[in-house]
Amino acid sequence: MILADHLKNRFTAKWWDNVPLEDSKIETILECAYQAPSKQGYHEFEIHVITDSVEGKQFKEWLYYDNTACLDKVRGKQGIGKRRYNGQVLAPVVMIWLAKNYPITTNPYVESSWLRTNNDCIVSSTMAMCQAEELGVRTGFCGCIGGREVADKLNRPDHTAVISIGFGYATPDDLIGRKVYKDGVEIGFDLSNTASNIRTAENRYRRPTKDSIVKFM
Numbered sequence: 176m177i178l179a180d181h182l183k184n185r186f187t188a189k190w191w192d193n194v195p196l197e198d199s200k201i202e203t204i205l206e207c208a209y210q211a212p213s214k215q216g217y218h219e220f221e222i223h224v225i226t227d228s229v230e231g232k233q234f235k236e237w238l239y240y241d242n243t244a245c246l247d248k249v250r251g252k253q254g255i256g257k258r259r260y261n262g263q264v265l266a267p268v269v270m271i272w273l274a275k276n277y278p279i280t281t282n283p284y285v286e287s288s289w290l291r292t293n294n295d296c297i298v299s300s301t302m303a304m305c306q307a308e309e310l311g312v313r314t315g316f317c318g319c320i321g322g323r324e325v326a327d328k329l330n331r332p333d334h335t336a337v338i339s340i341g342f343g344y345a346t347p348d349d350l351i352g353r354k355v356y357k358d359g360v361e362i363g364f365d366l367s368n369t370a371s372n373i374r375t376a377e378n379r380y381r382r383p384t385k386d387s388i389v390k391f392m
Contacts, residue, residue, distance in 0.1 A: 178305060181309055182305075182308070183371060185308055185314070185371060186371050187263065187315045187366070187368075187369075188262075188263065188315040189262030189315055189341075189345075189365055189367070190262055190346075190367065190368050191262070191265065191341070191343045191344065191345050192343070192344040194267075194343070194344040195227075196268050196342055196343050200310050201224070201342070203306060204270075204306050204342065205224070205270075205303070207302045207303055207305070207306035208222055208270070208299045208300065209222075210302070211295075211299040211302040212298055213295045214291045214294060214295055217295070218295065219274070219275040219295070220272055220274045220295055220337075221272070221273045222270055222272055222299070223271045225268070227267055231269075235264055235265055235266075235269055238264040238320070238325070239261065239262070239264050240260075242320060242321050243260070243261040243320055243321075244258040244261070246258050251321060257361070257362065257364060258355075258362060258363035258364075259363060259364060261317045261319055261365065262315070262365050263315030263316065263317040263339065264317055264320075264339060265341070266315060266342055267342065269340070269341050269342070271329070271336050271339040272296035272297075272299060272337050273326055273334035273337065274289070274293050274295070274334060274335055275292055276335055277289040293337055297337070297338060300316070300338050300340055304316070307340075307342050312343065314340055314341065314342055316339070317339045317340070317341065318337075320339055321336075322335040322336045323336075345368050346368060347368050347370035347371070348367055348368050348370060349369075349370055350367035350369065351366070351367060351369065352364050353365055353366075353367050
């Protein structure tokens with residue numbers, strides 16, 4: 176299969192199989208993230224790898240229940256109601272890209288240094304996702320994170336978390352959503368591992384036609 180086929184078959188994994196991710200695949204994914212192109216070659220970002228260590232599990236549970244959950248489509252909003260959760264951050268391995276902080280100024284190229292570094296994180300994380308899918312590893316992007324809160328939790332006050340990806344093995348299904356429980360009590364919901372051929376699911380029907388996006392000159 177070529178990369179285009181992997182992308183067509185991809186789904187955002189949120190509910191993970193109880194299968195560990197091989198160290199060799201983690202290293203290959205990280206190598207691609209590391210070798211990814213960088214605007215002007217500054218590479219002013221970090222990749223934090225959160226595993227299933229005791230400390231890692233605690234961090235992922237904090238991400239899931241406290242940091243990335245949304246109420247009324249607002250991340251971290253307080254109040255009563257069923258919250259929308261992001262199971263991507265409970266994956267066997269979660270990688271978080273942290274960009275170095277910059278004031279809102281421009282560099283000698285009259286560009287925003289923050290935007291440049293932010294874009295580096297997106298490019299690097301995309302390379303990691305593509306390599307994972309080619310290795311048969313399922314992925315789930317999560318951008319609904321508290322950037323400064325996550326960075327502070329990782330003791331990186333001079334950085335901001337930009338994006339995270341969950342990596343592991345997950346089985347696609349034909350469901351649209353699933354309920355989320357904590358201590359036996361329903362507390363909210365999440366999307367399912369919606370198979371790529373189900374285009375009516377909320378996270379898939381918004382894709383416009385390719386001709387409406389791609390323009391030739």
